[in-house]
Amino acid sequence: MSRQPYLRLTFKGQRPGQRPTASQLVEAIRDQVQGGSSLEGCRLPPVRVLAHQLGVAKGTIESVYDELKAQGVVESRDRQGLFVAPRNPEVEVPELTRVPPLALKRLSSCQPTVTARPGMLHLSAVFIDPRILPRDRLAACFRSVLKSPGMPGLYDTQGYRPLREWIAERLRGRGIDARADHVVITNGSQQALDIVMRMAATGTVATESPAYFIGKYLMELSGMQAVGLPVDPFQGLDLERWEALLRRHRPGLVYLTTNFQNPSGYSYSTRELSHICRWSREHGFGILEDDWGSDMLSYSEFRPSLRALGGENVLYMNSFTKKLLPSLRIGYLLGSEATISALVMGKRVATLGVPAVMEAGLYEFLDRGYYDTFLRTVQEELDRRYRRCLDLLDRLMPEPVRWTTPGGGPILWLELPRSVSIPRLAARLAAEQVLIEGSEDAFFDEPHLHGFRIGYAFLDPDEMEQALARLSEGIRALL
Amino acid sequence: MSRQPYLRLTFKGQRPGQRPTASQLVEAIRDQVQGGSSLEGCRLPPVRVLAHQLGVAKGTIESVYDELKAQGVVESRDRQGLFVAPRNPEVEVPELTRVPPLALKRLSSCQPTVTARPGMLHLSAVFIDPRILPRDRLAACFRSVLKSPGMPGLYDTQGYRPLREWIAERLRGRGIDARADHVVITNGSQQALDIVMRMAATGTVATESPAYFIGKYLMELSGMQAVGLPVDPFQGLDLERWEALLRRHRPGLVYLTTNFQNPSGYSYSTRELSHICRWSREHGFGILEDDWGSDMLSYSEFRPSLRALGGENVLYMNSFTKKLLPSLRIGYLLGSEATISALVMGKRVATLGVPAVMEAGLYEFLDRGYYDTFLRTVQEELDRRYRRCLDLLDRLMPEPVRWTTPGGGPILWLELPRSVSIPRLAARLAAEQVLIEGSEDAFFDEPHLHGFRIGYAFLDPDEMEQALARLSEGIRALL
Numbered sequence: 001m002s003r004q005p006y007l008r009l010t011f012k013g014q015r016p017g018q019r020p021t022a023s024q025l026v027e028a029i030r031d032q033v034q035g036g037s038s039l040e041g042c043r044l045p046p047v048r049v050l051a052h053q054l055g056v057a058k059g060t061i062e063s064v065y066d067e068l069k070a071q072g073v074v075e076s077r078d079r080q081g082l083f084v085a086p087r088n089p090e091v092e093v094p095e096l097t098r099v100p101p102l103a104l105k106r107l108s109s110c111q112p113t114v115t116a117r118p119g120m121l122h123l124s125a126v127f128i129d130p131r132i133l134p135r136d137r138l139a140a141c142f143r144s145v146l147k148s149p150g151m152p153g154l155y156d157t158q159g160y161r162p163l164r165e166w167i168a169e170r171l172r173g174r175g176i177d178a179r180a181d182h183v184v185i186t187n188g189s190q191q192a193l194d195i196v197m198r199m200a201a202t203g204t205v206a207t208e209s210p211a212y213f214i215g216k217y218l219m220e221l222s223g224m225q226a227v228g229l230p231v232d233p234f235q236g237l238d239l240e241r242w243e244a245l246l247r248r249h250r251p252g253l254v255y256l257t258t259n260f261q262n263p264s265g266y267s268y269s270t271r272e273l274s275h276i277c278r279w280s281r282e283h284g285f286g287i288l289e290d291d292w293g294s295d296m297l298s299y300s301e302f303r304p305s306l307r308a309l310g311g312e313n314v315l316y317m318n319s320f321t322k323k324l325l326p327s328l329r330i331g332y333l334l335g336s337e338a339t340i341s342a343l344v345m346g347k348r349v350a351t352l353g354v355p356a357v358m359e360a361g362l363y364e365f366l367d368r369g370y371y372d373t374f375l376r377t378v379q380e381e382l383d384r385r386y387r388r389c390l391d392l393l394d395r396l397m398p399e400p401v402r403w404t405t406p407g408g409g410p411i412l413w414l415e416l417p418r419s420v421s422i423p424r425l426a427a428r429l430a431a432e433q434v435l436i437e438g439s440e441d442a443f444f445d446e447p448h449l450h451g452f453r454i455g456y457a458f459l460d461p462d463e464m465e466q467a468l469a470r471l472s473e474g475i476r477a478l479l
Numbered sequence: 480m481s482r483q484p485y486l487r488l489t490f491k492g493q494r495p496g497q498r499p500t501a502s503q504l505v506e507a508i509r510d511q512v513q514g515g516s517s518l519e520g521c522r523l524p525p526v527r528v529l530a531h532q533l534g535v536a537k538g539t540i541e542s543v544y545d546e547l548k549a550q551g552v553v554e555s556r557d558r559q560g561l562f563v564a565p566r567n568p569e570v571e572v573p574e575l576t577r578v579p580p581l582a583l584k585r586l587s588s589c590q591p592t593v594t595a596r597p598g599m600l601h602l603s604a605v606f607i608d609p610r611i612l613p614r615d616r617l618a619a620c621f622r623s624v625l626k627s628p629g630m631p632g633l634y635d636t637q638g639y640r641p642l643r644e645w646i647a648e649r650l651r652g653r654g655i656d657a658r659a660d661h662v663v664i665t666n667g668s669q670q671a672l673d674i675v676m677r678m679a680a681t682g683t684v685a686t687e688s689p690a691y692f693i694g695k696y697l698m699e700l701s702g703m704q705a706v707g708l709p710v711d712p713f714q715g716l717d718l719e720r721w722e723a724l725l726r727r728h729r730p731g732l733v734y735l736t737t738n739f740q741n742p743s744g745y746s747y748s749t750r751e752l753s754h755i756c757r758w759s760r761e762h763g764f765g766i767l768e769d770d771w772g773s774d775m776l777s778y779s780e781f782r783p784s785l786r787a788l789g790g791e792n793v794l795y796m797n798s799f800t801k802k803l804l805p806s807l808r809i810g811y812l813l814g815s816e817a818t819i820s821a822l823v824m825g826k827r828v829a830t831l832g833v834p835a836v837m838e839a840g841l842y843e844f845l846d847r848g849y850y851d852t853f854l855r856t857v858q859e860e861l862d863r864r865y866r867r868c869l870d871l872l873d874r875l876m877p878e879p880v881r882w883t884t885p886g887g888g889p890i891l892w893l894e895l896p897r898s899v900s901i902p903r904l905a906a907r908l909a910a911e912q913v914l915i916e917g918s919e920d921a922f923f924d925e926p927h928l929h930g931f932r933i934g935y936a937f938l939d940p941d942e943m944e945q946a947l948a949r950l951s952e953g954i955r956a957l958l
Contacts, residue, residue, distance in 0.1 A: 004654065005653065005654040005782060005783035005784075005787055006782060006783075007748070007749040007750075007782070007783070008746060008747065008748045008749045008752075008782045008783070009748055009749070010715050010746070010747075010748040010751075032748060032749075032750050033750070039749060039750060039753065042749065042783075045778075045782075046778075048778075049777075049778040052777060052778070052862070052886060052887065053886030053887070054884075054886070055866070055869070055884065055886075097753065097756035097757050097759075097760055097788065097789060098756075098760070098789065098790040098792070099756050099759035099760055099765075099766055099789035099790060099792050099793055100759060100760060100763055100764075100765065100792060101765060101792040101815075101817055101818065102675070102679055102681075102731070102732055102764075102765020102766070102767070102792070102794060102818070103679070103680040103681060103731055103765065104678045104679065104680055104818060104821040105677075105678050105679070105680045105821070106680075106821075107824070130632035130633065133632065135629060135630045135632060136629070136630075138630050139625045139626075139629050139630040142621070142625050142630065142836070143622050143625050143626065146618045146621050146622050146625075147618075147622065150614060150615070150618050151614045151615075151617050151618040151621070151804065151806070152806045153609035153612065153614060153804060153805065153806060154609065154805050154806055155805065155806040155808070174484065175483070175484045187666055187829075187830040187831075187833075187834075188830060188831055188832075190828070190829065190830050190831045191829065191830045194828065194829050194830070196581070198584075198700060199583050199584050199700070200581055200582070200583065200584070201582040201583055201584045201585075202581075202582060214827060214828055214831070217824070217827075217828050218828040218829075221677060221678070221824075221825075221828055223702070236489050252581070252582055253581055267487060267489070268487065268489075269486070269487045269488055269489040269511060270486040270487045270488075270518060270521065271486075271511050271512070271518060272489075273487075274518065274576065277576035277577075277578050278576050280576075280578035280579060281576055281577070281578055281579060284579055285579075285581075286578075286579065286580060286581020286582065287578055287581070288581070298528075298531060299524075299525075299527075299528040299531070303484055303485060303486070303487045303524075304484035304485075304486075304487075304521075308484060309576070310576060310577065310578035311577040311578060313577070313578050313579060313580040313581070314578055315581060325630065325632060326632065326633050326634060327630070327631045327632055327633055327634040327832075327834060327835035327836065328834060329634070329830065329831070329832060329833065329834045330834075336580075338580055339580065339581070339583060342583040342584070342585070345586070345696070345700075346700070348693060348696075349669070349673065349693055349696050349697040349700055350669065350670065350673050350697075350829060350830075351666040351667060351669050351670045351673070351808065351829075351830065352666075352667055352669045352693070352808065353667075353806075353808060354666075354808065355666075355806060355807060355808045355809075355834055355837050356806035357621070357806065357837075358834050358836075358837065383531070387534070390534070405533075405534065407531060407532030407533070407534075408531065408532070
């Protein structure tokens, strides 16, 4: 255990160029330590510390302490230093004041805790299998940056400029009129979402139901009213229903994940996206588009985004984290000349900036052309895993079970008969080392789906076969 | 320029195990592209893409496209692919719908933009001079981690456990009963502040006036009513005034920077801290203590903090960023058994996690014992710069100018006569390559101080002499 902390003493009204006299110091210390009973028993600063603080000789402080001892204000204890003397030595030194807790917000709903134990097969993961991610190449790029030019000292609040240039160029290749000046680098796409929620001057936001559940919590914690727009990954959008909801609730912001919406796995058709742009103009809401999934599907870079269709007022976000490595935590947000300063302010009040070496190391990886090489490899692998997953589902699932066929990418939706209890199924599977994530809390109203997502990007084909075989047995047992 | 984006098509109601027939596909595509005029002129997916999406042979898609061409639904353009045919060929393809902008919040006040041009002497910086920070040792530690064990794949939402253990042990050495389970690693201390503001179930927060201005913006953007508690770094706290303000406004949370409050440079005395604990109990507010400055002052690790005095309900935050390197962006928040899950949730909705390699690299630096070695060196250097700064102020400042003597550390407060206009002084100095940051916007009411902070940690003694000489001339010219 270390030495006991000592008092901080302040000496007021000191004039520059004047050092306090010993008698002024005696008076100032006596006033401070006798002013409140709670300081009894506290340790005084060592002589060298107080001399340093005041810029006076140690001899001055020694004489001050001698005088305070003589007056009975302080007392010395062997080898422990000088302490404030109790005024009444028979009273024990009082407990220091314990302060009350800060009242904290609570969430009205809470995702059932899914704890992945080591060795479990995670059948609902949205991540790509870390074993096929470019960890070594990333590490080599970071080491290279750290060797030369070395660890960056400062950071750019908006984000490392070469990285913003790279992103803007890539987006222009996808039909988006992007400029580096309008890109903000974020701590993953989660921060991009947080910045827009924080800066939006609206009390009502709409998003898909089932929703990305951490986004749903964010809306709730931000005190926003959230409207759920139902997505059925088998049927697409019910356009009349959506328009009625938008007209009735008049959200100021609509947040949509246009590729592989989590958890439904749905990707919007261009016709649906053009309806959304039209509604935006008719009903006056702003749009935030989350495009996390596009790079995970072969050829998807040539499909138009809401941003490409709707123009520069559509806020667009994406991330490198899901594709390259979860621990990178680097995403971005694309605004416009009119919105960029507010978006940068939203980042500034939240985190000031992203660690600069993360931006420089990632840029090195991108600049060497490793990203496209990697995407080609990983998309082929995900296509293989997708086809294998479909074959297994065809072979293993009992009759009433249905699933979507998104054509590749990371996730699909598996729909069960209502008679199968998903919490009971999850518990049974957990006992067999298979993890599924129920989505009950992801809906805003009564769930119109009864299932969960299957992440074929995360498990290799053998693991997938084991997991789906146990799932199939579980469903049959509960049917 | 890249190829034109193509339509996303969806195919509904597909049953597992059944591939759609060519005639079903013709019908589905015709329905989608003729449903809205805005799709006229859009490109269709290439044959290989659609075949891949649907899991059918390319020949099937080719015959579907031939049929659609024959029906006049689509038309082919040389070497560009297949496009949706306009229904009336004389009408031009319409512009895609431009969506309206999202309404964004605006700040009621805005810090005057201080733009540090290259070569400027920044006299008001709160940072330590990057030239004396351990950039090379940090880079070596990060390179070592990247070599072995390598780039971490996943991350711990609460923060890298060995780093949390190190922090908890260090805090225990300062009289704080800390456990690794109650520490959250944050993206700088800014995120620690944001988490608490986000999770606090209160509409009213109090903080020092003058305030840390980004914190003030954060409160405003969070829709909180902010109460200013006046700090006079020459006189300390006016205890009666504080108690009256706390009684009248009844904040749910009080946020205080107990060492080198920014911008006043004030450090609280133990007596003042014990009053704050008592008021917390009497008036029922929670406390967030920001201790960023303690490590920058020699011996200050032995002075008790609010957390040490007030117990586990005091939320405590600190950072490595200011001491080691601004671009690290690693800080932490210490809660308790009762609060930790809400604090972790507050981080989760904001950024999910901190880049794991940043935590591992910093831990390597700490674990090797470099932090204490570095602190000894840097504190000696800051003490030297502090004394040099005081000598220069004594020698150069005209009579009515006053300044505080905090005993070392990073910053002091310089107070000018009211007759000197600080904006005019700042403009004059900017023309002479010296930067000062006025603090007018940092007050909540009429400013009771008229000055700015001087950061002696940032400039070396020669630069400080040049900057203070120009400051002195500027003040004399405006007196």
